[in-house]
Each structure stands twice: as C-alpha cells, then as structure tokens.
Amino acid sequence: MAIENKPGDEFDTVFGQSDSLELSSHHDYDTAQARIFKIIVIGDSNVGKTCLTYRFCGGTFLKNPEATIGVDFRERTLQLDGENIKLQIWDTAGQERFRKSMVEHYYRSVHAVIFVYDVTSLSSFESIPEWIEECARHCVGPLVPRIMVGNKCDLRDRREVPTSTAQCFADSYNFPLFETSAKEPAEKEHVDAIFLTLAYRLKSHKPLRLKQPSESSIRQMWDQREQESGICQC
C-alpha cells in the first residue's frame, strides 16, 4: 500500500504538544480497529536504530543491544484525535551481511522511512545518500514521508556532525531533521515527538489502491531518483 502524499508537503512537528497527547502501549487500545502503518528505520550499523525504536515502543533505554540480524519488529498504538493508529516499526540491520536476504521485505508496502545517523560519526552521516539511493532503488521516493534523525546528542564532546550541516542536507531533500538521544531520559519526549510527527503525517493521508506501476510512472520514479541524487545522465 502506498500513501497519497505530495513531494514538498510540510510536516507539522508535534514538539511541545506531546504532553497533551494520549500515548500508551498497544494493549490499552482496541488494536483490531487501529489503522496500521509500517515505518522502517534505516542507517549505518551502530547509529542507535534499535535503541531509538526501543525508547519509543518500550519507554526505556535498551542497555547492551545486540547487532540487529535481518529485522526486529516493534509496535506501538497511539490514540490521535480519537483514532487508534498502530505504528509497526521495522528496525532494520545496519550491517550489510545481516541485511541481504531481507531488503526486499523492508521496503515492501512501506508507509514512512526514518533515516538515522550518529552525530558523533561523520561517516554515518555521509552514508545517508546511499540509504536514500537504496530506498529509491526499491521505489520508495518522495511520495513516501521520510525524516532524518541525528542520534546520540548526549555525547556533546564527541560531535562530528554540526546541526547546520545536517540541516542544510535535510533541506536539500525536504526532509524534516530531528536531533535527539535514545539514551538521555530527558529526550524521551523528543523521541516520542519524532514518531508522533510521522504518525500525524500518515494519519492525514488516505491510502492509495495498490496497482502495478506503469512504464511512465517507473520512468518518473527514475527521474525523481536522479534529481534526488544529483546524478546527471547527459
């Protein structure tokens, strides 16, 4: 299932609103009635994808996480404006050797993508274009809401990626940028807000019917992909 969405649409962030939102773990709500959205979390190994998703779904910092093999699933159901929304979060493996057989599954019927980098690792930030490329190769382009998250902000003395650099990059793709820490308890609400921002975004869009893409739409996707990656094939 794809979602109706126009490239360049604004995201309304929900920072500062989370106090007034009803949030709970999935068993508090009638999940059978919930609309389900699949969100994938991607980025280099060790950037904190597992810890971020665990912070949102489990509410705490996961100590000693192991490298993700293939994919881990976590879910959380939210009640937004009286509607039950289930976020099904796919925490993907950053290590190539643990991804290979699963990649097709990651991207199938995805509703939103979270690109994660580590603010203390320039190389993880520099990998983001490759992750965007991978999305494009699997037909996940500007029509799917995408956001960028710089994690490990608690490691202030070790920062290698300035906010201004990340913001400039995110703006060039029209991605909302968030910086946070899965570890710092004070950042818990920011982590919630990141996922909530996506949830609101997804909730306000109607699902499109699935259909086989036409040749012209595939061409269009390739054009978009070239534009996004800055590749000129002249």
Ligand SMILES: Nc1nc2c(ncn2[C@@H]2O[C@H](COP(=O)(O)OP(=O)(O)OP(=O)(O)O)[C@@H](O)[C@H]2O)c(=O)[nH]1
């Ligand atoms: N200081 C700090 N450490 C963090 C934070 N988030 C994660 N970590 C640490 O970073 C390491 C990697 O965390 P993971 O969540 O497993 O990273 P991942 O991106 O899921 O890694 P893969 O499963 O290999 O793709 C662990 O040692 C975590 O404790 C954070 O916000 N701050």
